[in-house]
Amino acid sequence: MQSRPSAEPPGQPTAGPLAGSASHDDGNDAQAARPSVKDVARLAGVSVGTVSNVLNRPERVSSEVRLRVEGAIEQLDYVRNGAAQALRSGLAPFVGVAVLDIGNPFFTEAAVGMERRLREDGMVMILSSTHADVREENAILRLFEAQGVRGVLLTPAGSDVAAARELAARGMPVVLFDSAARPQGISSISVDDRLGARLAVEHLLDLGHRRIAFLNGPSAMRQSRDRLAGVQEAVSDLSRGRVTLMLVSLPAYTAPAGHDGLRRLLAREEERPTGIFCANDLIAFGAISALNEVGLSVPGDVSVIGFDDVALAGQLSVPLTTIRQPMDELGWHAVELLFDRSGGHRHERFPPELVVRASTGPVPAPAE
Amino acid sequence: MQSRPSAEPPGQPTAGPLAGSASHDDGNDAQAARPSVKDVARLAGVSVGTVSNVLNRPERVSSEVRLRVEGAIEQLDYVRNGAAQALRSGLAPFVGVAVLDIGNPFFTEAAVGMERRLREDGMVMILSSTHADVREENAILRLFEAQGVRGVLLTPAGSDVAAARELAARGMPVVLFDSAARPQGISSISVDDRLGARLAVEHLLDLGHRRIAFLNGPSAMRQSRDRLAGVQEAVSDLSRGRVTLMLVSLPAYTAPAGHDGLRRLLAREEERPTGIFCANDLIAFGAISALNEVGLSVPGDVSVIGFDDVALAGQLSVPLTTIRQPMDELGWHAVELLFDRSGGHRHERFPPELVVRASTGPVPAPAE
């Protein structure tokens, strides 16, 4: 997608200062080995166990000694060796997060919520994209496990959650993120995609639209299937008279895919839809731009509704009507769930929400 | 910004399966301790050193033994303990990345490039937001150091890069990302913001605009100052006759800030600008939406140009003219620079690039 830069820097790199010139640094050139507890103990005149105690249970140490140790720590610029700590205690401050695509705002907005929750416990995330590839997913999961992460948040690449199950069976806390799978022994968190899609199409129907297109994501993805089910439900359910449904399956949940899909749709259908439901906001953005290119206005000629409610959705020239997923909250709760050792596992499913903005409206005048 | 969810789940959580029911898992309930090299060695009938050798220098091991060890690894589902490896070898497969805001597409698009490069070497990133707060930055840097990351990519929160210098002085590879600072001993990578701003304003001038507004980000940020300098340069430089420059300083590089800033500008000025340069694309999106709200069209009534060229910029209903920063490449190169142990340190500065799309055009008819 992005062009791959060649090995040499395309910029105008400026050579750095030559090594070896005098008065480089304020002392300390000699790449001194990092000080260890041993050094701190020596300087403070105590044992290493005591140093460890002021680090981990300061209340057990007399304040006089504590102060002395803290002084030594300060003076030596001591930073605890996390690897040793992790090895001994079995605990590292990491949570592994493997999502389909770091570039997708749905996941980055969720990551914001994850990070916020993680920081409360002094933890950080290792973030990785699986690119929806099961092999990459497996490799990343292995790496997470090897590094002794405290838990794993995973958006499964496929419908196969075997890797996650095995991980969980080995004792690793795992939460499936944006997955409707409900394997036993693993918590999961998601939004009800089917309901969301239903709400979207019902909104279009309520506005009087009877020629409706659905620009869906890759049909192999669970999200796509669920949303399609919701669409069909809405259309057939209420026996609202004749509704024409046009389906387009896109290769990706991206704006360019939405753009191209819309063009294809227009080329294919004799009578164009008056309402379009896009399986996510990015697709909607692309579709709207394609619509404008051929001289159709939104919502004057065609109504468009998205899915997700990414940060930008409400702040564009024609603010997007969409189905809101509370990404930030989802991320926050995913972490919460990960550390909820209160026994059983849970499957949380958040309700999506219709957010009506400017991109949808009544069917234009020359209706049937 | 985002609403903070309460502790109880707002969804409709389904209780997980009760613990203790029979035939839960396929064996292996007993939370078996992870197998170690020792277990592998025992099963394969070799020493732990040999196991380590097949892991790290398989060519030194006879293929017969290697096969046996690999079989044992397979059979036990052995996963190497990364903490022990890191402790012993001093190397963890992590790079710490501390950016101002994970929610900002500029950084996430850069993170995509970083990740791509990192993966080539089997490494992953620990990603954290400093929220442009120096204290958070310090805490994160400490944590990175404690965890023995292989290097740190940092977007400095303030103009003060002391923390980064100290880190580097202790031997940690550090690259300043999107920073124009050139401290000795630290490489840096950035785009020439001043030139970018200059290109943007020159584009507006070339189109004939003489009433130009600049919606800038927070004035404390280096990026803002550099871009302002570029704007002023362009305006004063070429003595292109009278140019009226209106400056607005926004509290953040976000769409809502751009929206509000535009409204304020319109309220304040008697004669509105015909061209607006926004210090990033998000601000531009917000500004365009505010413009549309008051019935002004882009570029019919007002031209708008952004900065960054985020993924969405070209895919909106009115594709945004902008100054392109090659985020993905910047990220890729930042990692490259981090591991470039070829001696000195470098300061790479990429040239920004004008991307003309639909949001800018000639001055509208009722010109002066």
Next chain:
DNA sequence: CTGAAAGCGCTTACAG
């Protein structure tokens, strides 16, 4: 080519 042994820097019972 393989094994025995030391040691990375911590933490954690266990004595005192």
Next chain:
DNA sequence: CTGAAAGCGCTTACAG
């Protein structure tokens, strides 16, 4: 309240 010692799971010279 403090110290001595064992050990977490690896890797790495060093012998053989």
